[in-house]
Amino acid sequence: MVKYKPVYKVSISGQEIGYAKNKNVEETIKENILQNTSKNIDAIDIKETAEYELKLVSRTTKTDEEKITEKLEESTKITYKYYDIALSNQTIQSVNTIEEAEELINEIKQSNKEELNLSIIEKYTQNEEEIATTQIEIAKTDIQEKIEVKKAQIAQQARIDAMPDVNGIKLATRPVTGTITSRYGENSRIRSSAHTGLDIATSTGTPIKVVSAGTVTFAGNGRSYGNLVKVSHGNGVETWYAHASKIYVKAGQQVNAEDVIAAVGSTGNSTGPHLHFEIRINGNVVNPQNYLY
Numbered sequence: 001m002v003k004y005k006p007v008y009k010v011s012i013s014g015q016e017i018g019y020a021k022n023k024n025v026e027e028t029i030k031e032n033i034l035q036n037t038s039k040n041i042d043a044i045d046i047k048e049t050a051e052y053e054l055k056l057v058s059r060t061t062k063t064d065e066e067k068i069t070e071k072l073e074e075s076t077k078i079t080y081k082y083y084d085i086a087l088s089n090q091t092i093q094s095v096n097t098i099e100e101a102e103e104l105i106n107e108i109k110q111s112n113k114e115e116l117n118l119s120i121i122e123k124y125t126q127n128e129e130e131i132a133t134t135q136i137e138i139a140k141t142d143i144q145e146k147i148e149v150k151k152a153q154i155a156q157q158a159r160i161d162a163m164p165d166v167n168g169i170k171l172a173t174r175p176v177t178g179t180i181t182s183r184y185g186e187n188s189r190i191r192s193s194a195h196t197g198l199d200i201a202t203s204t205g206t207p208i209k210v211v212s213a214g215t216v217t218f219a220g221n222g223r224s225y226g227n228l229v230k231v232s233h234g235n236g237v238e239t240w241y242a243h244a245s246k247i248y249v250k251a252g253q254q255v256n257a258e259d260v261i262a263a264v265g266s267t268g269n270s271t272g273p274h275l276h277f278e279i280r281i282n283g284n285v286v287n288p289q290n291y292l293y
């Protein structure tokens with residue numbers, strides 16, 4: 001009668017952990033990881049090595065695969081791999097495989113005539129939570145949207161660059177969009193002299209953007225101008241924003257191009273909500289429409 005069975009005594013780093021029926025604990029761990037986690041796995045590295053020693057033990061002896069697996073898993077490092085898609089060296093999306101990344105880049109290049117600075121960056125991490133990959137169709141739509149934004153920015157910059165500067169100062173934006181109701185130089189029965197600015201009518205409360213960076217030199221009651229903001233841009237160039245319902249800046253404040261400085265209103269000598277916009281060079285008014293794109 002046989003009272004013994006062969007098993008493996010398993011030691012990890014010289015420490016006896018228990019018995020196993022087979023010598024395949026590492027393979028089982030790797031198979032489990034590959035089955036249960038993401039497709040981003042690049043490498044599975046079990047730092048500690050199990051040593052197996054064949055033993056004959058009593059047939060009733062239980063084996064300890066679970067305990068051995070647990071101990072080895074503690075020292076297991078998984079390295080994950082994914083791919084960033086960069087536009088002009090700025091990451092805009094991540095995908096799981098190199099095939100997806102290449103497919104994306106090819107399709108995007110095919111549907112855009114322009115030269116695009118797109119690149120693939122191979123990324124590694126041991127923290128699975130860092131991986132923020134996107135399903136390829138969603139990534140494609142998102143990248144195309146970002147490219148459209150970039151194209152619009154480039155086109156806007158080109159329009160700005162093509163416009164004449166005001167004594168060396170480039171205007172980055174219109175202060176508001178609306179209907180031009182009175183042009184520079186026009187005469188009107190509500191004024192005693194030719195119009196010193198451009199009137200753009202739009203609804204009360206519409207944000208007024210400063211057309212270029214500078215310093216606020218006046219913010220307050222400008223008599224016939226109503227609530228008035230003046231911004232100095234250097235080189236003797238000043239812009240004026242009149243008839244505001246609200247003013248959001250103070251004299252002395254620095255502003256960046258396109259900052260909202262006031263809201264459209266009808267204060268002062270005005271017959272309805274509009275922005276009266278002036279450009280002055282060394283104190284002399286000039287026609288704003290010569291400088292706005």
Ligand SMILES: [Zn+2]
Nearest residue numbers: 197198199276
């Ligand atoms: Zn006006």
